[in-house]
Amino acid sequence: MNALKIVAVALIIAGGMGLAYGSFSYTKETQQAQIGPVELTVQDRQTVNIPVWAGVAALAAGVLLLLVPKTSA
Known part of the structure; x- marks a missing residue:
């Protein structure tokens, strides 16, 4: 499996997860005094929302990378 296919599969997975979950959260620890x-x-809990268009764009880019044939130079 070459690097282009690996990137395509990663984009498809990331796009699918972005569409399925819509957001992710993490805990940020800050020193007050x-x-x-x-x-x-x-400990401050932060939530990052993933726009629907970003998930669709990542999914479409991954599918296009897999479907478009590689041109040889």
């Missing part, structure tokens, strides 16, 4: 040996940290 430090007084001597005592440290106060806050």
Whole structure:
């Protein structure tokens, strides 16, 4: 399997997951204060929304990469 097919499959998977889930979240830990040996940290949950058009575009690009024949130079 060459690199172009690997990229195409990765785009198809990423586009499908973007359409299926629509968003992902992660926890960001920030240091608020430090007084001597005592440290106060806050865990902040961030959510990133994935636009539908981005999922469709990734899916379409992956399919096109797989279907369009490779031209030899």
